[in-house]
Amino acid sequence: MMAMSKKMADEPGEIEMLLPWHAAGTLNARDARRVEEALARDPELARQYAVIREEYAETIHLNESLGAPSVRAMQKLFAAIDGEPERKPSAASRISGGISQFFAGLSPRTLAWSATAAAVALLLQAGIIGAVLMKGGQTYQTASLSVNERPATMTRELAAGGTPPRALVRFAPDAKMSDINSLLDSYQAVVVGGANGLFRLQFGSKSMSRDEVTGLMSKLRGEKIVSLAESAP
Amino acid sequence: MQVLYGRHHVRVFRFGLRLVRNEQIAEDLISEVFLDVWRQAGKFEGRSAVSTWLLAITRFKALSALRRRKDAELDDEAANAIEDSSDDPEVSVQKKDTGEALRKCLTGLSAEHREIVDLVYYHEKSVEEVAQIVGIPENTVKTRLFYARKKLAELLKAAGIERGWP
Numbered sequence: 001m002m003a004m005s006k007k008m009a010d011e012p013g014e015i016e017m018l019l020p021w022h023a024a025g026t027l028n029a030r031d032a033r034r035v036e037e038a039l040a041r042d043p044e045l046a047r048q049y050a051v052i053r054e055e056y057a058e059t060i061h062l063n064e065s066l067g068a069p070s071v072r073a074m075q076k077l078f079a080a081i082d083g084e085p086e087r088k089p090s091a092a093s094r095i096s097g098g099i100s101q102f103f104a105g106l107s108p109r110t111l112a113w114s115a116t117a118a119a120v121a122l123l124l125q126a127g128i129i130g131a132v133l134m135k136g137g138q139t140y141q142t143a144s145l146s147v148n149e150r151p152a153t154m155t156r157e158l159a160a161g162g163t164p165p166r167a168l169v170r171f172a173p174d175a176k177m178s179d180i181n182s183l184l185d186s187y188q189a190v191v192v193g194g195a196n197g198l199f200r201l202q203f204g205s206k207s208m209s210r211d212e213v214t215g216l217m218s219k220l221r222g223e224k225i226v227s228l229a230e231s232a233p
Numbered sequence: 234m235q236v237l238y239g240r241h242h243v244r245v246f247r248f249g250l251r252l253v254r255n256e257q258i259a260e261d262l263i264s265e266v267f268l269d270v271w272r273q274a275g276k277f278e279g280r281s282a283v284s285t286w287l288l289a290i291t292r293f294k295a296l297s298a299l300r301r302r303k304d305a306e307l308d309d310e311a312a313n314a315i316e317d318s319s320d321d322p323e324v325s326v327q328k329k330d331t332g333e334a335l336r337k338c339l340t341g342l343s344a345e346h347r348e349i350v351d352l353v354y355y356h357e358k359s360v361e362e363v364a365q366i367v368g369i370p371e372n373t374v375k376t377r378l379f380y381a382r383k384k385l386a387e388l389l390k391a392a393g394i395e396r397g398w399p
Binding site: 068 | 234235238239242243246247250251256259260261263264267268271272332335336339340350351353354355357358359360375376378379382385396397398
């Protein structure tokens with residue numbers, strides 16, 4: 001066994017090379033079964049697998065310790081998107097379709113059967129609709145992500161219902177994306193545009209009275225990560 | 234875009250940061266990556282996971298950024314700027330913190346080896362997905378990770394840690 005192990009260390013065997021993927025849980029069922037069987041009968045391989053599990057855990061630990069980007073990166077991105085040349089309707093339609101397909105292809109392992117996938121799809125639709133509205137205000141067909149990742153087509157008339165309130169918001173420079181996402185969730189808001197560090201947010205799907213909008217702005221201004229909030233058309 | 238950004242930007246940032254080893258450049262990278270996605274969304278054919286597509290774009294842009302900074306590959310100073318908060322591997326061993334020593338040695342791998350270790354362990358990419366992202370055959374993916382692990386074992390051994398493999 002020792003001689004075999006020595007040889008294995010120099011020239012990796014097929015199963016041995018699959019061990020890291022087995023640790024990460026990304027092998028297909030057939031290969032996973034082959035690895036399990038090999039681990040059960042080869043103690044040297046099992047010992048190496050224990051080492052791999054340690055590497056796996058520490059690689060995750062290392063990456064998680066790298067933190068997250070500042071809000072500056074997001075501001076730069078949205079400013080750049082805002083500076084993009086206006087697309088013709090056909091191009092916008094194509095992009096809308098592309099993004100729908102794009103989301104239909106979300107990784108099955110990370111998203112499949114996740115309850116949040118449905119919420120993501122709803123937010124996505126709101127985002128796309130908002131973005132397309134800015135570019136031309138037409139009716140579009142979007143795809144929603146079902147739990148088995150097969151897109152279910154639905155059509156929404158954008159003109160229906162009153163206009164939901166909007167606001168120009170500037171986030172505090174040290175605001176993290178996770179905080180901003182939580183705020184957007186809690187206010188049922190989506191980003192529909194932005195430039196120079198200001199974001200245009202849309203709240204909910206229904207219109208509000210003047211008093212309700214005033215209350216909403218007041219509440220927004222009280223948020224720790226919001227440095228400016230003004231009602232906007 | 235906001236949802237897409239919210240879901241993937243941290244992993245894109247971390248993957249880019251591990252490649253370019255500079256937070257400022259990594260932040261610039263993510264803006265460029267998602268702007269490309271905004272421009273090219275129509276070209277996405279749905280044959281791979283979104284994250285695989287994003288990581289492939291990030292890798293391409295990171296390598297371009299590294300080429301612009303000619304000395305980046307050997308820029309230990311930049312590496313230390315983000316990863317110098319921990320002890321050297323030898324010191325970690327003295328403190329009996331093998332986990333920290335392992336993490337330190339992971340940062341000491343070459344860019345090619347860091348990339349494949351991260352893609353498999355942290356980004357949980359399959360052999361096929363890593364092959365797509367890095368642009369190499371699947372067999373090369375497997376052997377490259379094997380030799381990255383051997384190199385890691387050598388670094389640990391030099392730091393005084395024997396793990397029984399290889």
